Amino acid sequence: MHSDLVASVRRFNRTVTQRVGALDDEYMARGRPLAQARLLWEIGPDGAEVAAVRARLGLDSGYLSRLLRNLENDGLVTVGPDDQLGGDGRVRVAALTESGRAEWTELDKRSDELAWSILEPLTAQRRQRLTSAMAEVERLLVASMVVIEPCSPNDPRARACLRAYARDVARRFDDGFDPALSTPVRDEQLIPPAGVFLLATLNSEPVGCGAVKLHPGTPAEIKRVWVADTVRGLGVGRRMLGELEEYAAERGWTAIRLDTNRNLTEAIAMYRSAGYREIERYNTEHYAHHWFEKRLRPPRTSGSRGHSDN
Amino acid sequence: MHSDLVASVRRFNRTVTQRVGALDDEYMARGRPLAQARLLWEIGPDGAEVAAVRARLGLDSGYLSRLLRNLENDGLVTVGPDDQLGGDGRVRVAALTESGRAEWTELDKRSDELAWSILEPLTAQRRQRLTSAMAEVERLLVASMVVIEPCSPNDPRARACLRAYARDVARRFDDGFDPALSTPVRDEQLIPPAGVFLLATLNSEPVGCGAVKLHPGTPAEIKRVWVADTVRGLGVGRRMLGELEEYAAERGWTAIRLDTNRNLTEAIAMYRSAGYREIERYNTEHYAHHWFEKRLRPPRTSGSRGHSDN
DNA sequence: TGCATAACCTGACTTTAGTCAGGCATCATG
DNA sequence: CATGATGCCTGACTAAAGTCAGGTTATGCA
Incomplete structure (x- = not known):
């Protein structure tokens, strides 16, 4: 019977979505609407094509456009045509401005802090055990996502x-x-x-x-x-x-x-x-x-x- | 340096919030606003005191009240005084109606399905490994939540x-x-x-x-x-x-x-x-x-x- | 060249989520 | 029995999230 396997997955889902899911959003947001923060994060320091980001985040085209406009107004990103030679004139590329990059770095730092806040209360030995178990879970989740x-x-x-x-x-x-x-x-x-x-x-x-x-x-x-x-x-x-x-x-x-x-x-x-x-x-x-x-x-x-x- | 520990936690966070977090919400919602679904779930087949639910979900008192009213209008729950003898006249108890119970069972079933959808693509051996790693992660996350x-x-x-x-x-x-x-x-x-x-x-x-x-x-x-x-x-x-x-x-x-x-x-x-x-x-x-x-x-x-x- | 299509944008909307101030019973306490 | 606290409710509000139906421009292809 799989019922005990299923039960452990469910227990896991519960604990983890509570602890990780909720905190992750909170750490990410920083006063800004969560969707904007996520978008900023997803664009990343090297910039990204709008279409690629949309696919990754699964957003409505109009919604994404609006989010980009907001970030642009806040001076965090610039959206321009694909600079590449012979690039498709329709695709647009979003890139972080100076202060956008700073913001991104901040998010990166906070993400580290969140991770550390999970490890911090544990002894060195338990930290080790937790991270290896996490690596195992992650690998196998990836496997099941294929x-x-x-x-x-x-x-x-x-x-x-x-x-x-x-x-x-x-x-x-x-x-x-x-x-x-x-x-x-x-x-x-x-x-x-x-x-x-x-x-x-x-x-x-x-x-x-x-x-x-x-x-x-x-x-x-x-x-x-x-x-x-x-x-x-x-x-x-x-x-x-x-x-x-x-x-x-x-x-x-x-x-x-x-x-x-x-x-x-x-x-x-x-x-x-x-x-x-x-x-x-x-x-x-x-x-x-x-x-x-x-x-x-x-x-x-x-x-x-x-x-x-x- | 703990940077590699932190890095594994971050990778884990990312994969898990994507796979588990997102799906969990989606499975839960079933067309209904997520907050209502969660509340329904939290009340459970045995009912629960309003205050207890509020504490568990961390909701604003007014907001919760409104959510309860909505569920009540949909005929899924009833909210009444504490029936217990000598109970506090201020506390109110939410209980599922017949169709609320059916809905709860459905959510329970979907939660099983979600869990199974994670296990299903894996071989028996990997399923075993995944669930033990999950149990380990869960235990240690709980430890770090204290x-x-x-x-x-x-x-x-x-x-x-x-x-x-x-x-x-x-x-x-x-x-x-x-x-x-x-x-x-x-x-x-x-x-x-x-x-x-x-x-x-x-x-x-x-x-x-x-x-x-x-x-x-x-x-x-x-x-x-x-x-x-x-x-x-x-x-x-x-x-x-x-x-x-x-x-x-x-x-x-x-x-x-x-x-x-x-x-x-x-x-x-x-x-x-x-x-x-x-x-x-x-x-x-x-x-x-x-x-x-x-x-x-x-x-x-x-x-x-x-x-x-x- | 013309035409369907793709990528993106805009405006006009709806629904969710959540906050805040106040109100009304009920309870605990001096 | 007055007083303040507790538990819940209502009304009035805001912001965020998301949807939809067109538009504009650039591309690919016959």
């Missing part, structure tokens, strides 16, 4: 992942990575019903991807599994694998396979521990040294939405 | 602690505890400048106490150190001791002592580990078996009691 969902391989975020993937493997393969030598995967093969491309995001930032090709009559094939190193070790790869398998299984496939390079040792370990078994070469991929396969169990419940192929 | 401050020994909260103290020792001493046999401590002896009474509170609930008598010409004397078992093991006793010592030291005392019963073994261990050394009997307290003393270091100059490292 969302995996289907996405077009044309999507700019998908493109970014695929570029990062190519860069990564180029670095790890013995002889670099030349796409021309590798068996190409066309986008159409990763678009339903031929296959699917899954994107992993953390706060809508892309942090991983994976795809599966569903070619009738042959096992499903996994391609392009990549995880950003910012979230490595949090089980994202494993989840991605699971979702891809589930996708294939739901559509009637009973086996799934993949090829991989001998240098990707963690990936290989992950495949093995996820139930993949090494098989004979089944393709002519130039960069592959190992081939793996896993039998898929038919999905549990009703929803038999597929294809009885294979 | 506030210790001077208080009159007449204060009802102080009285409650002293009663609890008497109850505790009566249970632990070999032959019970008869105040008449014990050397009495008069309240005046615990009021500055003759001494001080310190109260430990958690969310303004009393959870511990301690006192020191400052009799000129003799060492300071610690009395009545007690900690509620809800917060035992969190270092509250140790902090209390430290504050009492600091109080005496700041006023020029260079030694502090206390007596204790042989059955209070954890207390004795704490005194030893806090630097107290056993000495000869110095009083005729009926229930005492051990006497301890500690030399006090003169306080650091100036009022800089900020970030005392270590």
